Amino acid sequence: MRAHIPLALAAGAVLVLSGCSAGTSSSASTGDEVIRFATLPLGDDPKATTPVTAITDLLEAETGEKVEVTDVPSYSAVIEAIRNGHQDIGIMSGFPSALAVSTGEVDSLIAWPGEEEPVSTCLVLEDSPLKSLNDIDTDTVIAFADPASSSGYFMPTHMLHEAGLEADKDYQKLMSGGHDRSFIALKNGQADVACTSTIFPAMAGQGDPLFPFEKGETRSLGESISMPISITVLGSKDMSDEKRKALLEAIPKVFAAENADQLGVYAEGIPAGVEPIIEPGEEEFQPFVDIAKIADVDISELE
Structure with missing residues (x-):
């Protein structure tokens, strides 16, 4: 990861x-x-x-x-x-x-x-026009953490596949190099979606540089299956x-x-x-x- x-x-x-x-x-x-x-x-x-x-x-x-x-x-x-x-x-x-x-x-x-809990979530900014996975299209840039990351690549890719979405066909894939870098890309407008571990949203509002968002600043489009x-x-x-x-x-x-x-x-x-x-x-x-x-x-x- x-x-x-x-x-x-x-x-x-x-x-x-x-x-x-x-x-x-x-x-x-x-x-x-x-x-x-x-x-x-x-x-x-x-x-x-x-x-x-x-x-x-x-x-x-x-x-x-x-x-x-x-x-x-x-x-x-x-x-x-x-x-x-x-x-x-x-x-x-x-x-x-x-x-x-x-x-x-x-x-x-x-x-x-x-455990029987979701591993990954795909986040957008609260004011994003994307309201669900169904709104993702060919212009949507999705940031993933790393090509060997369980929660930051494999599991969310499976989630997107189950929703009928394939990389480079239905959306644009961005490998950021880390969960924190995916959040920076999302915050700076370089990505429309950041797919990451479900542990991160709970860090909102804590001033943690790993998740540089306040509570309510992001929301989830969907969660993956468990591993x-x-x-x-x-x-x-x-x-x-x-x-x-x-x-x-x-x-x-x-x-x-x-x-x-x-x-x-x-x-x-x-x-x-x-x-x-x-x-x-x-x-x-x-x-x-x-x-x-x-x-x-x-x-x-x-x-």
């Missing part, structure tokens, strides 16, 4: 990892006794920080192994490092997880189903069976309600009261594949 991620994973992703270590050691160990966890900010707020110390302590307590956490800014860096065996696990949202799993080179160890998978822990195929077994047992205990205060934003990203799926199959991610096709993205084409 935050990073510019092309379909082909960034060639320099592993180089990014090498300079961003925030874990218990200044350099990642390669021994099988060490669990190497690549993390990135979870959710749509780029100001949120990853609870590195809490993750390290909790995972070490549950597995009895040393844990090294590397916090990085992009999905591509995490996936590439796991694919190449440089990291054991990583945690991220549904769409990038589906991208990774579709390669056949990365496993999903554990996944949490999504079938909210969060997934991806795993390397290169890890030992012993390490995999330990992680399958430990991860649901670490990312649990009783650790919410320590996990902060990571706990917020996991639906409350929802049991995780252990070693989900490809069928669990098929809805993402179908939605990606609607967005004219073949997620099997990762390089």
